[in-house]
Amino acid sequence: MSGKERLPVRGAQGDLLRLVANGHAESRAELARLSGLAASSVSLRVEELIDTGLLVEEGSGTSRGGRRPRRLQVSSTAGVLAVADLGAHHARLGLLDLSGTPLVVEERPCDIALGPEATLDWMAASFDELLLAHGPSGAPLRGVGTGIPGPVDPASGRVVSPSRMPGWNNFPVAEYLDARYGLPVLVENDANLLAVGEARAWPGCDNLMVLKAGSGIGCGVIVNGRLHRGRGAAGDISHVRVRTDSSVMCSCGHPDCLEAYASGAALMSALAEQGIAVRRPADLVALVDDGVPEATALIRNAGRLIGEVLTVLVNFLNPDAIVVGGSLSTAEPLISSIRAAVYERCLPLATRDLEIAVTRSGPDAALLGAGSLLLDTVLS
Amino acid sequence: MSGKERLPVRGAQGDLLRLVANGHAESRAELARLSGLAASSVSLRVEELIDTGLLVEEGSGTSRGGRRPRRLQVSSTAGVLAVADLGAHHARLGLLDLSGTPLVVEERPCDIALGPEATLDWMAASFDELLLAHGPSGAPLRGVGTGIPGPVDPASGRVVSPSRMPGWNNFPVAEYLDARYGLPVLVENDANLLAVGEARAWPGCDNLMVLKAGSGIGCGVIVNGRLHRGRGAAGDISHVRVRTDSSVMCSCGHPDCLEAYASGAALMSALAEQGIAVRRPADLVALVDDGVPEATALIRNAGRLIGEVLTVLVNFLNPDAIVVGGSLSTAEPLISSIRAAVYERCLPLATRDLEIAVTRSGPDAALLGAGSLLLDTVLS
DNA sequence: CGGTTTGTCTTCGATTTCGAAGGAAGATGC
DNA sequence: GCATCTTCCTTCGAAATCGAAGACAAACCG
Incomplete structure (x- = not known):
């Protein structure tokens, strides 16, 4: 528990270590493919890292048709x-x-x-x-x-x-x-x-939109395998104007933001107006699971609104998948109405191989x- | 004019040549900075490229406080x-x-x-x-x-x-x-x-949305300095549903697409209905420049609609700049109404340093x- | 079961790249 | 005009990287 020590890593070692640590590679051969280094160089560096105690060899992986790779792992005592x-x-x-x-x-x-x-x-x-x-x-x-x-x-x-x-x-x-x-x-x-966490569970998907539907609505964007930050504020979708009959003022000062209709907070207060009080978004999901019609209708509508916003972004970004996480994501009707809206309105070219799914990596x-x-x- | 010859370039030479060709670098020092290679290695490769006749040394550049760099150019006889x-x-x-x-x-x-x-x-x-x-x-x-x-x-x-x-x-x-x-x-x-062409004129802007407003409406996206293609269809904004009073069916089978209201083709046919016939988008711009109120009103409205769509994308992508090109881009009211819509409705965080401008690199x-x-x- | 194929990993000499040092050439300041 | 600074570019020995060849190991297949 001493802390504050610099890792004894220099040069290409860091790249290799990172590839193993991030789960992108787990054998020397994979490291060679991903790092672009020659297999021989990889072997050398890996040996050094093992000598330093940062990497360990642990059993063998699954064969891809030839000799089984020796699986590499970051040492559990490394930090x-x-x-x-x-x-x-x-x-x-x-x-x-x-x-x-x-x-x-x-x-x-x-x-x-x-x-x-x-x-x-x-x-x-x-x-x-x-x-x-x-x-x-x-x-x-x-x-x-x-x-x-x-x-x-x-x-x-x-x-x-x-x-x-x-x-x-x-x-x-x-x-x-x-x-x-x-x-x-x-x-x-x-x-x-x-x-970023979800992206690890979607290998091969380099462009990802990850929606966080909880008390607020957030979105993280993975472009080309990396988190897209823009100038720092990228990924906001909660203050987009949506098409509705009524008109509600959002806290941001504009009317009819998505957040004012489809966020967990908005749904809870709408439910409260109908005489059903809930404390947190998870309670809302429980009501939906119990088949309470008011809750289900609200969630459905939220899904439709979110889906309509995503429509624009799907046509524009053309991602491989939309992943829905956050505490509301376990409500089945939310996903299905998002799906319906996106598939109905997007260009066929953009939805051809588009997957819309709930989080794969769970609450962590x-x-x-x-x-x-x-x-x-x-x-x- | 013989053609069909492979360039005698191998290894790092290609990277260097490309940096010079693309205009990113024009001296050995710059090449070293951008390529990440050591200055000595750059000198070696550049000498080889000059020997092959692919690069030429041509005068000297402007000093940055020390010795002036020797300017490098791709040979005009290279291809x-x-x-x-x-x-x-x-x-x-x-x-x-x-x-x-x-x-x-x-x-x-x-x-x-x-x-x-x-x-x-x-x-x-x-x-x-x-x-x-x-x-x-x-x-x-x-x-x-x-x-x-x-x-x-x-x-x-x-x-x-x-x-x-x-x-x-x-x-x-x-x-x-x-x-x-x-x-x-x-x-x-x-x-x-x-x-891609426009991106060269915006050094330092790694995230760019480039709108092409002509008879159709297209959009190219630069993320992290590179063209973003998604699964191949990225950048489409023309089939986004817009907020309007009337309702028009778009050729894509959905109602109220942006294209059906704000594309040059749509504007021309709207103008024709008012008894003013024009043949091409450029004629429309000429009318606007002449102060024909019908044309100006139409262009203004198109700008507002485009701007409202961009609003969503600006919040989401948080780009450094929006560049407007295409034959309609010379119509001043188009840009200004796009600007108005975006600045009014976007998050301050997203528009803080956002530039909205017409193409810098002209018709080519x-x-x-x-x-x-x-x-x-x-x-x- | 033995040969064939595919894939992993190491060895070792050839090649490339690095980096420190220094020369070249102009900018800057007194 | 002269010393000093900065930047550009080259030289040369040290270090890293490559790549071809081969050993090893398992899957595949008649």
């Missing part, structure tokens, strides 16, 4: 990453090994409205507890990462004009964590982390994404 | 590219040298409705004329490229379900040209070529783009 995914009222916290595999994951209630210092201090204290209880002995902490339910400027690691995070505007989260840990730090929007996807991005900087 | 941009009724044809600089450009009337064989044969004949009249002696033809006003499958080089190109559906344009020339061939959607942009993409394959 630990501490990652979190902050939500409005709950946070998921976890420890990962240097291959990005979770060692522990916990969900704890928290209140982001207490402001950045209180929340981040609480997060750090939780990390300490986790490390004490589950941190493998001898494995130093190598990096810290967290997801934020609002826009983050990637360059500075600051939160930028978030809608429901009082006190956080312009707070330098990355700087704050760096001062505390002196380690590689990652601060990223939660939907973006979800997207965002933590896995944080691990993946952190590894890029940790493994210099 | 020629023949490129075209096919439109519905007109085509631009040109010859470029291996640095992508135009040697000749001509605009000729043509009729794409005659079908692929007739049109491509006509194009080839035109290339032959140009080569005879303006082809520098001793410079062999090295590649052929063309833009198509419809969707192109990048892998096969086929036209895929175009809307206004009878007889072209599924025609293997690339194969046809390859059979004729036996040279590197490029076949790409016209808006995509425009985007698409040809330059074709050259740029062709060079990537020609300079192996």
Whole structure:
């Protein structure tokens, strides 16, 4: 648990280590293919990494028709990453090994409205507890990462004009964590982390749109296999104007934003108006599963609105898949009405091979994404 | 004019040559910075390229505070590219040298409705004329490229379900040209070529949306400095549903597509209904310039509709700039109403540094783009 | 079951690339 | 006008990388 040590990695070793850690490669041959290096060079570097104790050989993989590859893994004693995914009222916290595999994951209630210092201090204290209880002995902490339910400027690691995070505007989260840990730090929007995490479960899909449908609506975009940030704010779809009969003012100051109709928060308040009170989006899903018609109708309508927005983006970006995550994603009618809207209205050329599916990597996807991005900087 | 010779380029030489040809670098020092190679290695390779006659040293560049760099250029005798941009009724044809600089450009009337064989044969004949009249002696033809006003499958080089190109559906344009020339061939959607060409004029802008507003509405997307194709159909914005009072059926079978309201073709037929007949989009612009109120109102409305669609995409992609090209782009009211719609409705975070401007590289942009993409394959 | 095919991994000499040092040529400042 | 700085480019030994050849190991197939 000593921490603050630089990994003894130099040159091409880092690239190879990263490929193994991120799960892109698990044999020397695969490394050679993906890194572009000659097989001989790969063997040399891998041997060095094994000597250093960062990589281990572990059993053999499945054959592709010839000799079985010797499977490579990042050593479990090489280090630990501490990652979190902050939500409005709950946070998921976890420890990962240097291959990005979770060692522990916990969900704890928290209140982001207490402001950045209180929340981040609480997060750090939780990390300490986790490390004490589950941190493998001898494995130093190598990096810290967290997801934020609002826009983050990637360059500075600051939160930028978030809608429901009082006190956080312009707070330098990355700087704050760096001062505390002196380690590689990652601060990223939660939907973006979800997207990165999910992308690992969609090999071969280089262009992905990952929707996070919870109390808010977020979206992470993977273009060419990498997270697309634009100037920092890319992926927003919640403040798109939708076609409706009524007219509602959104918190952003414009009328008829998608968020005002289709976000979990909006659905819950609409349900409350009909006399059905729910506390969190997951309760809403439970009502849908129970066949409560009011809830189902609302979710259906939300799916249709989201689908209509996605229509524009699918024609434009022409992705391989749309993945739906977030706490509302388990509601079957949501997916099916998104599907219906997209398939009905998009160009056949764009939907020809388009897959629309729920998350493959489950509730820890965002933590896995944080691990993946952190590894890029940790493994210099 | 002999042609069909492979360039004697191997290994890193190609990368360097391409950087010079594409205009990204013009000195050894710049090459070292951009290619990531050591300065010494660059010097070696450049010397080889000069010995082969592919590069020439030509005067000196401007100093950045120290010794002036020796400017490098692709030799004018190294080869020629023949490129075209096919439109519905007109085509631009040109010859470029291996640095992508135009040697000749001509605009000729043509009729794409005659079908692929007739049109491509006509194009080839035109290339032959140009080569005879303006082809520098001793410079062999090295590649052929063309833009198509419809969707192109990048892998096969086929036209895929175009809307206004009878007889072209599924025609293997690339194969046809390859059979004729036996040279590197490029076949790409016209808006995509425009985007690539325009991107050269926007250094530092890695994410770009380039709108082509002519008789149709097309859009090319540059993400991370490279053309984004998705599964081949990316960039379509013309079949997005817009908010209008009336209801018009689009040729794609859906109601209220952007194209049915804001394309040059739609505007012209709307104008015809008001008793004003025009033949081509450029005439429409002339009317607007003359202050004909009907034309101006139509263009304004088109700009607003386009702007509203762009709104969604700007929030989502968060680009550095939106560039408007195509024959309608010279109509001032079009740009200003696009600007108004985007700035009014987009998130401040997304429009903070967003530039919305007309094309910088003029009418030859698409040809330059074709050259740029062709060079990537020609300079192996 | 034995040959064939396919794929993995290592060895070793040839090639490429790097990087530090220094010369060349102009900008800058006194 | 002269010293100093910056940038450009080259030289040359050290280090990394390549690639062909071959050993190894399993799947495939009559």
